[in-house]
Structures are given as structure tokens and as C-alpha cells.
Amino acid sequence: MTDVAIVGVGCTGFKTVSPDVSYKELMFEAATRAYQDAGNINPRKDIDAFISVAEDYWEGFSIFDEFVPDQLGAVLRHLFTVSGDSIIGLGTAHMLIKTGHFDVVAVESHGKPSDILTLYDIVSFAMDPVFNRPLGGHPFYLAGLEMNRFLFETGNTKEDCAMVAVKNRENALRNPYAAYGAQIDLDDVFCSNPYFYPMNKFDISQPADGGIVLILASDEVASDLNDCPIWIKGVGWATETPSLESRSFGDAVYAQLSAEMAYREAKITSPSREIDFAEVDDLFSYKELQHMEALRLCDVGEAGQLIAEGVTGIDGDLPINVSGGNLGMGWALEASGMQRLLEVVIQLRGDAGERQLADVEVGLAQSWRGIPTATGGTAVLSNC
Amino acid sequence: MSEKIKHFPGEAVSGRDIRDGKVPCIKHRPNVKYLWSAGVAMSRFIEGMKAGKIIGAKCVKCKxxxxxxxxxxxxxxxxxxxxxxxxxxGTINTYSVSYVAGDASRIKEPILVAVIDLDGASKGMGILHILGEISDWKQIKFGMKVKAVWKPANEREGSVTDIKYFKPFKEG
Incomplete structure (x- = not known):
């Protein structure tokens, strides 16, 4: 069956605000860079299909799909929108190419949270109107509930989570695409305001604007478009129940299931040995540890120990979120998962500059759709 | 009700019953607000409207x-x-007569909406706006010439409504 590779990436951002450009202009810039990166292809004739990943309420438009074509060069072409996580968008493009009907497909996702005046009200609006919404409060208390249960079940600690925040903010200093690079220490995290016990302010990623476009191609044309195609070995996605009353709060089941789907396709049986580095969702600091365990990158209860020993640092044996993750790059709504994919591609190409990891062949990108969802995706990529 | 069925079993529920809370239902008004960055192109358009000008963009490749x-x-x-x-x-590309307001209520004076191909813009490019100073909508014709009627400069705020409407216009 057809193999599929990522042959072009384009990114603009990420910045805390972007008042200088409209969302269309932001998308146009990311697309222009991606097309240039993919052998300077002309989207008006060289791309067979386009997928945007967007959600109406983030954009502030009903039926946002219709506002997408112009800035991607997709007018009068074959386009649709995936209202979901961006790794699900990647999986959809992957499948389009595997049908044999498409050779080159573009996937776009962006976030412009600075355009939203009531960001957290929109998150609340995603909660059940009968059972949950009337209780009020900031919806991120759900992350507090989850973090508390996760620490209780696994024995990982608040200190371990704070170490994630310190590591990822520092990693972000080496990433020009990151909005929130900073040198902070554990005390800074502990002294930051308590927000949702056991979580403090610095355990929470902050909004950022930016856009990313990826170009996927079949093995027939991939090498013509890029000297270093990055192969998609497996993609998976899964959703748990929306019911907060019956959901698993300790472990990220959606991440386990999405990873198992991706591992099956990629023929990976021992992820901790076969995967060289990973970019995992860390919208909240504990999420990095919880996702590492769900992805079987370590045993349950072991993630905190790994970060304490430096294993997941840039010089460690299993670097996690060298890009800075969401804590360092910023929470870019549906584009948060695209950030993870982008970094894996850049690392596997050897283009990561001062944050380049040595001898990497297999990387993993994993995403979560954020509060209050229990949806996520996983992709395994390789340069050989 | 059809000819065969004169009465459905059960109790009829009216819209008022729902509003009065006689039927269990959930009411929620979301707090959903945006402030979009206009960006490079739209900012030019907005500034143009304030100055009483309609701004277009030129591509030298496709002209x-x-x-x-x-x-x-x-x-x-x-x-x-x-x-x-x-x-x-410009000239009228297409038009419609809207007898229904935004809240779906009937309106006495219909709104005349039109797509107007603007002079100086490429064919099929222009503005969606409303028509005014037309006593009988049957006077509207495809290809009819119209001209913008602007609000006074001190009332313009950088919006398409800085043009009050387009009115019939005879060249020369």
C-alpha cells in the first residue's frame, strides 16, 4: 500500500498576540512557507486536496470551512474542514493519500486566541449544560481534578509536574517558534498563584497565536518534492466519554487508545525502546507525565522519576518536548497538536539548530484536544 | 392533521408552555465575544470607508x-x-427583495439587496449592499447603473454602512 510522507512544513508564530495580521493573512503566510518548503509547489495545480482543522467557536464564524480556501490557494479545489484535533487532520490526509486518489494533500491548522474576548467562556460552553455548566467556576478546574487523581493513582508528585514546567519553558528558549521561553525554577512554579489545586499558574500553558501547514505526499512523488521526506509510520486517534462523572480521571485513556492504533500501524511493540524522542501534549504540566505513561514511553508511576533524573531533558535518553511543548510554545487551540508534529519533522530532518537531537530516526507526536475533551491523536514519524 | 387523523393522542404543547417552564428545558445564553484583528487588507478597507473611498487590491500577474x-x-x-x-x-449584478427581517418577522418596506459590480474593479468584483431611492422595486434592472450615497464624513466609522445605500444613477 502507498506510503505517505510529510514533504513540507510552514509555520508562522507563535506569538502572544498578533494584531498585525488577520487570521487569513496568518494562514497565507504559513501556507506560503509550506509550499516553498515542499519543492516550491504551486497550490493552484500541484496539490490535490486540502484539509483545514478548525472549530467554529474558536474562529467566531458559523461554518468556518467556507472562509478557508482563498488563503490556502484552494479556491475551486477539493477542500474540507476537520473539526477536531490537528493530528486527526493529519490522519485524514494520510488516509486520503492511501486511497490512491490523491498524491499531494495540504493540512492546515491555526490558533488565534487573541481574537477571542471570552476564551474561557467558550471552554465552559463545551461542558454539559445540565450536569456541569450550572455549577459555574473556571472550566480549568477539570484539570485540577484530573491532576489530583493522576498523582494519587501513580505516585508522581507536584514537584515532578513543576519540573516539566521548568524544563519546557527553558527548552522554548532554543525554539524561535516558541512564545513563552523563560528561565524559571521550581520555586517560581510553587510560588506562582494557586489556580486549581494542586495546580499553580505556572503549571498551565498560556494562549498563543500562530499557524502551521503541512504538505503530505505519496511515496511516488515524495522524493521529488523534498530530499528528506519524513514518513508517517502510523496515526491513531480516540475519544473517551464526554461524561465527567464516568470518565477515567487518573489515566489518559484516549491517549492510550490513539497510541495503540498508531503503534499497530507502525509495527511498534516496545515504544520506550523504539521511539527516540517525543513531543507530547503538555497543556498542563502533569499532562506530559500522564501522556508519557499512557503512550507506554515509561511504566505507570515512572514518568516523574524520569524527569527528575534528566532522562526527558534535551541531553537525556528520551527527550520529551524539546520544542518547549505547549507550556513553552503556547496553547494554540487546534494548532497545538500541529506544533508537536512540526517539531518532530524538524528534528527528524536535522534542521533544529541549537536544539537538534543527535541520531534520531523515530519520533512521536501526540495531542490532546484540551479541556473539557477526552480526545487525542498520536502519530509516529520516521526519517527512514 | 391529515384528513384521516383528527386528533393525536396526548396533550398539545405550545411555545408558551415551554417559555413558562411547564415543559422541562434548559436555557443558556453563552458569553461568546470576539475582537478580530482586521489585518493588513481589511484595515485599508476600513480606513478607506472613513475617507469615503472603496479600496481594492491589485494583482499585477492576473491584472x-x-x-x-x-x-x-x-x-x-x-x-x-x-x-x-x-x-x-457600478452596475447591478444581481438583486433580491427581502420581505423578512433578521428575526424572521415580515417587514412592510422590503429591503432591496444587490451585488454591485463596481466601476474600476475587475469584472464580477464589487460590493454587496442595499439599494435606496427606488419607489417600486420592479424598476430595478440587471446592469442598471447605481452610485453610493455616503453618510456625512463626521458620521463614518469604518464600516460598510458608511455607505447608506446605492441609488439609481445616470452617467454623464
Missing amino acids: RIMVPPRAFCEECFRPIDEYIPVKDT
């Missing part, structure tokens, strides 16, 4: 002058080259 303006040519997929004003006169 189109596009209204509304955009930062890129969607046909050639390249940045546009220049922002230039087009005329505030």
Missing part, C-alpha cells in the same frame, strides 16, 4: 483589481501588489 481587498491574490496565490481606490459607482 485583477479585487474588491473587497485582500492581502493575497487567491487565483495566483501570491501577495497583491497595490491597494487602490475604485469608483463608488
Whole structure:
């Protein structure tokens, strides 16, 4: 069956605000860079299909799909929108190419949270109107509930989570695409305001604007478009129940299931040995540890120990979120998962500059759709 | 009700019953607010409206002058080259007569909506707006010339409504 590779990436951002450009202009810039990166292809004739990943309420438009074509060069072409996580968008493009009907497909996702005046009200609006919404409060208390249960079940600690925040903010200093690079220490995290016990302010990623476009191609044309195609070995996605009353709060089941789907396709049986580095969702600091365990990158209860020993640092044996993750790059709504994919591609190409990891062949990108969802995706990529 | 069925079993529920809370239902008004960055192209358009001008964008490759303006040519997929004003006169491309208001209520004076191909813009490019100073809508014809009627300068706020409406216009 057809193999599929990522042959072009384009990114603009990420910045805390972007008042200088409209969302269309932001998308146009990311697309222009991606097309240039993919052998300077002309989207008006060289791309067979386009997928945007967007959600109406983030954009502030009903039926946002219709506002997408112009800035991607997709007018009068074959386009649709995936209202979901961006790794699900990647999986959809992957499948389009595997049908044999498409050779080159573009996937776009962006976030412009600075355009939203009531960001957290929109998150609340995603909660059940009968059972949950009337209780009020900031919806991120759900992350507090989850973090508390996760620490209780696994024995990982608040200190371990704070170490994630310190590591990822520092990693972000080496990433020009990151909005929130900073040198902070554990005390800074502990002294930051308590927000949702056991979580403090610095355990929470902050909004950022930016856009990313990826170009996927079949093995027939991939090498013509890029000297270093990055192969998609497996993609998976899964959703748990929306019911907060019956959901698993300790472990990220959606991440386990999405990873198992991706591992099956990629023929990976021992992820901790076969995967060289990973970019995992860390919208909240504990999420990095919880996702590492769900992805079987370590045993349950072991993630905190790994970060304490430096294993997941840039010089460690299993670097996690060298890009800075969401804590360092910023929470870019549906584009948060695209950030993870982008970094894996850049690392596997050897283009990561001062944050380049040595001898990497297999990387993993994993995403979560954020509060209050229990949806996520996983992709395994390789340069050989 | 059909001819065969004169009465459904059970109790009829009216809209009022729902509003009065006789039927269990959930009411929620979301707090959903945005402040979009206008960006490069739309900012030019907004500033133009304040100045009483309709701004277009020119692509030298396909030679189109596009209204509304955009930062890129969607046909050639390249940045546009220049922002230039087009005329505030044009011809009616298509029109409709809207007898229903935004809340679906009937309105006595129908709203005359039209797409107007603006003079100075490329064919098929222009503005969606309303028509005024027309006593009987049957006077509207395809290809009819119309001209913008602007609000006074001190009342303009950078909106398409800085043009009150387009009215019939005879050239020369």
C-alpha cells in the first residue's frame, strides 16, 4: 500500500498576540512557507486536496470551512474542514493519500486566541449544560481534578509536574517558534498563584497565536518534492466519554487508545525502546507525565522519576518536548497538536539548530484536544 | 392533521408552555465575544470607508483589481501588489427583495439587496449592499447603473454602512 510522507512544513508564530495580521493573512503566510518548503509547489495545480482543522467557536464564524480556501490557494479545489484535533487532520490526509486518489494533500491548522474576548467562556460552553455548566467556576478546574487523581493513582508528585514546567519553558528558549521561553525554577512554579489545586499558574500553558501547514505526499512523488521526506509510520486517534462523572480521571485513556492504533500501524511493540524522542501534549504540566505513561514511553508511576533524573531533558535518553511543548510554545487551540508534529519533522530532518537531537530516526507526536475533551491523536514519524 | 387523523393522542404543547417552564428545558445564553484583528487588507478597507473611498487590491500577474481587498491574490496565490481606490459607482449584478427581517418577522418596506459590480474593479468584483431611492422595486434592472450615497464624513466609522445605500444613477 502507498506510503505517505510529510514533504513540507510552514509555520508562522507563535506569538502572544498578533494584531498585525488577520487570521487569513496568518494562514497565507504559513501556507506560503509550506509550499516553498515542499519543492516550491504551486497550490493552484500541484496539490490535490486540502484539509483545514478548525472549530467554529474558536474562529467566531458559523461554518468556518467556507472562509478557508482563498488563503490556502484552494479556491475551486477539493477542500474540507476537520473539526477536531490537528493530528486527526493529519490522519485524514494520510488516509486520503492511501486511497490512491490523491498524491499531494495540504493540512492546515491555526490558533488565534487573541481574537477571542471570552476564551474561557467558550471552554465552559463545551461542558454539559445540565450536569456541569450550572455549577459555574473556571472550566480549568477539570484539570485540577484530573491532576489530583493522576498523582494519587501513580505516585508522581507536584514537584515532578513543576519540573516539566521548568524544563519546557527553558527548552522554548532554543525554539524561535516558541512564545513563552523563560528561565524559571521550581520555586517560581510553587510560588506562582494557586489556580486549581494542586495546580499553580505556572503549571498551565498560556494562549498563543500562530499557524502551521503541512504538505503530505505519496511515496511516488515524495522524493521529488523534498530530499528528506519524513514518513508517517502510523496515526491513531480516540475519544473517551464526554461524561465527567464516568470518565477515567487518573489515566489518559484516549491517549492510550490513539497510541495503540498508531503503534499497530507502525509495527511498534516496545515504544520506550523504539521511539527516540517525543513531543507530547503538555497543556498542563502533569499532562506530559500522564501522556508519557499512557503512550507506554515509561511504566505507570515512572514518568516523574524520569524527569527528575534528566532522562526527558534535551541531553537525556528520551527527550520529551524539546520544542518547549505547549507550556513553552503556547496553547494554540487546534494548532497545538500541529506544533508537536512540526517539531518532530524538524528534528527528524536535522534542521533544529541549537536544539537538534543527535541520531534520531523515530519520533512521536501526540495531542490532546484540551479541556473539557477526552480526545487525542498520536502519530509516529520516521526519517527512514 | 391529515384528513384521516383528527386528533393525536396526548396533550398539545405550545411555545408558551415551554417559555413558562411547564415543559422541562434548559436555557443558556453563552458569553461568546470576539475582537478580530482586521489585518493588513481589511484595515485599508476600513480606513478607506472613513475617507469615503472603496479600496481594492491589485494583482499585477492576473491584472485583477479585487474588491473587497485582500492581502493575497487567491487565483495566483501570491501577495497583491497595490491597494487602490475604485469608483463608488457600478452596475447591478444581481438583486433580491427581502420581505423578512433578521428575526424572521415580515417587514412592510422590503429591503432591496444587490451585488454591485463596481466601476474600476475587475469584472464580477464589487460590493454587496442595499439599494435606496427606488419607489417600486420592479424598476430595478440587471446592469442598471447605481452610485453610493455616503453618510456625512463626521458620521463614518469604518464600516460598510458608511455607505447608506446605492441609488439609481445616470452617467454623464
